[in-house]
Amino acid sequence: MTALHDVQRPPTRVPRYEAPTSLDAALQLLSDSPGRARPIAGGTDLLVELDGGGHADVDVLVDLGRIPGLDEITLDDDGIHLGPLVSHNQVVASQVCRTWALPLAQACLEVGSAQLRNRATVVGNIVTASPANDTISALLALGAAVEISSSGTRRRLDLIDFITGFRTTELGPHELVTGVIVPPMGEDQRGIFVKLGLRRAQAISVVHLAATVTIAEGVVSDATLALGSVAPTVVLVPDLAERLQGRPLDAGAITDAVNLASQTASPIDDLRAPASFRAELVETMTRRAFTALATDEQATQWPTEPPLLWGTGFDGRFPTGSGLGISVDHDGSITTTVNGATVSAAHTTGVTLLDWLRDEVGLTGVKEGCAEGECGACTVDLDGAAVMSCLVPAARAAGATIVTVEGLADDDHLHPIQQAFVDTGAVQCGFCTPGLIMACAKLVEEIPDPDQDQVVHALAGNLCRCTGYRAIEAAVAQVVTGAGR
Numbered sequence: 127m128t129a130l131h132d133v134q135r136p137p138t139r140v141p142r143y144e145a146p147t148s149l150d151a152a153l154q155l156l157s158d159s160p161g162r163a164r165p166i167a168g169g170t171d172l173l174v175e176l177d178g179g180g181h182a183d184v185d186v187l188v189d190l191g192r193i194p195g196l197d198e199i200t201l202d203d204d205g206i207h208l209g210p211l212v213s214h215n216q217v218v219a220s221q222v223c224r225t226w227a228l229p230l231a232q233a234c235l236e237v238g239s240a241q242l243r244n245r246a247t248v249v250g251n252i253v254t255a256s257p258a259n260d261t262i263s264a265l266l267a268l269g270a271a272v273e274i275s276s277s278g279t280r281r282r283l284d285l286i287d288f289i290t291g292f293r294t295t296e297l298g299p300h301e302l303v304t305g306v307i308v309p310p311m312g313e314d315q316r317g318i319f320v321k322l323g324l325r326r327a328q329a330i331s332v333v334h335l336a337a338t339v340t341i342a343e344g345v346v347s348d349a350t351l352a353l354g355s356v357a358p359t360v361v362l363v364p365d366l367a368e369r370l371q372g373r374p375l376d377a378g379a380i381t382d383a384v385n386l387a388s389q390t391a392s393p394i395d396d397l398r399a400p401a402s403f404r405a406e407l408v409e410t411m412t413r414r415a416f417t418a419l420a421t422d423e424q425a426t427q428w429p430t431e432p433p434l435l436w437g438t439g440f441d442g443r444f445p446t447g448s449g450l451g452i453s454v455d456h457d458g459s460i461t462t463t464v465n466g467a468t469v470s471a472a473h474t475t476g477v478t479l480l481d482w483l484r485d486e487v488g489l490t491g492v493k494e495g496c497a498e499g500e501c502g503a504c505t506v507d508l509d510g511a512a513v514m515s516c517l518v519p520a521a522r523a524a525g526a527t528i529v530t531v532e533g534l535a536d537d538d539h540l541h542p543i544q545q546a547f548v549d550t551g552a553v554q555c556g557f558c559t560p561g562l563i564m565a566c567a568k569l570v571e572e573i574p575d576p577d578q579d580q581v582v583h584a585l586a587g588n589l590c591r592c593t594g595y596r597a598i599e600a601a602v603a604q605v606v607t608g609a610g611r
C-alpha cells in the first residue's frame with residue numbers, strides 16, 4: 127500500500143539495514159565499513175540522534191537484535207554476565223541482578239518508561255556514555271568491566287577506563303561491546319542507587335548516585351560512591367574507602383562521605399537545574415543514601431512487582447535466529463505479521479516502525495506525538511512486549527508479530543479495555559488513546575489485578591494532555607473488577 131506521495135515521506139536517513147544472525151557476521155560488517163556501519167541494539171539513543179541529524183556519515187545500521195545468545199544474564203565464578211542485548215527490563219526482572227547487584231536493578235528501573243526499557247539495553251546506555259546515564263554509576267560503584275570484541279580479538283576493560291570523556295569511549299569503529307561483567311555483591315555488602323529527575327518517570331537525572339558499603343563486624347571495610355549528572359562523565363568519589371575504613375557507618379562517617387562527594391562534584395547550569403541546586407542535591411542525596419545503607423534500608427523502595435508490559439508469552443527476550451536475518455535497502459520489502467495478517471511492504475530503511483505502519487501499512491491508529499520516546503502515543507505490541515514504535519527501525523519488523531490498536535478488538539467486540547475507556551469517558555481528543563489502550567491492555571495481560579501503584583507505574587510512559595489520568599485509571603479498574611462487562 128502506498129499512502130503517501132514521495133515528497134511527503136520522511137527523508138531516508140540510513141539507506142541500508144543489516145540484521146545478521148551471528149556475532150562474527152556483525153563484526154565483519156563493522157570491519158568492512160569502519161565508521162560507516164553503526165551497531166544498533168534497542169535504538170532508543172541512536173534513532174533519536176539520527177532523527178536530529180547526527181551520524182551523517184553512517185550508511186548502514188547493523189542491528190544486533192537477531193543474534194542468538196546476546197540477551198542472556200548469567201552468574202558464574204567470574205561474576206554476573208550481561209549480554210549486549212540485555213534490556214533494562216530484563217535486569218529489573220532478574221532475580222540474580224536484584225539479589226547480587228541491587229543498585230543496577232534500581233538504576234534500570236529508573237530508565238525512561240516500561241515501553242522504553244523493553245528495548246533499551248544496558249550496553250547501549252554505557253556506550254552512549256552520557257554523564258546522566260543511570261546504569262553507568264551503578265556499574266561503576268559495583269566495579270564492573272566490559273568485554274570488547276572485534277573480528278579475531280577480544281579484550282576486557284574496567285568500565286572506569288572504558289569511558290574516556292563526555293560521550294566518548296575506548297571503543298573503535300570496528301568493535302562491539304559483547305558483554306558486561308559485574309562482580310556480585312558479597313553477603314556483607316550493601317548497595318543503593320538513587321535518582322532525582324524533574325518528574326518521576328521519563329526524566330533524565332538532575333543528579334543520580336550509586337553507593338556500596340561493605341560492613342564487617344560493625345565497621346566499614348570498603349565503600350564506593352559514583353555520581354552522575356554532576357561532571358562531564360559519571361565520577362567515582364576518590365579516597366572514600368580509605369576515609370571510612372575501620373569506622374562504623376555513623377553520623378560522622380556519613381558526613382565525611384558527604385564532604386568527599388561534595389568536593390568531587392563539579393556541576394554546571396543547564397536546562398534541568400542550576401549548578402548550585404545540583405551541588406545541594408549531591409549533599410542531600412549522599413547523606414540519605416548512606417543513611418539508608420547504615421540502616422539496611424536500601425531495598426525498601428523497591429516495588430513488589432514492577433510492571434514490565436510483557437505479554438503472557440514474553441520473557442524479556444525477543445526472537446532471534448537464522449530465519450530472522452535480513453539485509454535490506456530503502457526500496458526493499460519486508461514481510462511481517464500485523465494484527466494477524468501477513469503484510470509485505472517496502473520503504474523500510476531510514477524510517478521508524480511508526481512511520482512504516484502509518485505510511486506503508488495504513489494503520490493510522492498508531493499516533494506520532496513526539497517521535498522521540500517521550501509520549502507513548504505510538505505504543506504497539508512487538509513480539510509480545512509493549513514498545514515505542516517511534517524508536518524501532520522499521521526493518522526490525524521483518525519476521526515479527528505486531529499488534530496495533532486496530533488489532534485489539536475481537537470481531538464486533540471491543541477489547542475490555544477499549545470498552546472500559548468508552549464507559550468511563552477516558553477519552554477527550556483521543557490522540558493519546560491508542561497508545562494508552564495498548565499499554566493498559568499489556569498491563570492487565572501481565573498483571574490481571576494491578577494495584578494503584580502498578581497502574582501509575584505502567585502508564586508512566588504515556589502522556590495525556592486533556593483527559594487527566596483519573597478516568598483512565600478508572601477504566602483499568604473497571605477491567606480489573608469486571609464492572610460494566
Ligand SMILES: Cc1cc2nc3c(=O)[nH]c(=O)nc-3n(C[C@H](O)[C@H](O)[C@H](O)COP(=O)(O)OP(=O)(O)OC[C@H]3O[C@@H](n4cnc5c(N)ncnc54)[C@H](O)[C@@H]3O)c2cc1C
Binds near residue numbers: 258330
Ligand atoms: C524518552 C527517553 C527516555 C530516556 N530515559 C533515560 C533515563 O531515564 N536514563 C538513562 O540512563 N537513559 C535514558 N534514555 C537513553 C536511552 O534509552 C538509554 O541510553 C538506552 O539504554 C540505550 O540503549 P539502546 O539499546 O537503545 O541503545 P542504541 O540506541 O541501540 O545504541 C546506543 C549507542 O550504543 C551503540 N551500541 C549499541 N550496542 C552496542 C554494542 N553492543 N557495541 C558497541 N556499540 C553499541 C550504538 O551504536 C549507539 O551509539 C532515554 C531515552 C529516551 C528516548
Ligand code: FES
Binds near residue numbers: 493495499501504517
Ligand atoms: S513516544 Fe513515540 S511518538 Fe511519542
Ligand code: FES
Binds near residue numbers: 558593
Ligand atoms: S485525550 Fe487528548 S491527549 Fe489524551
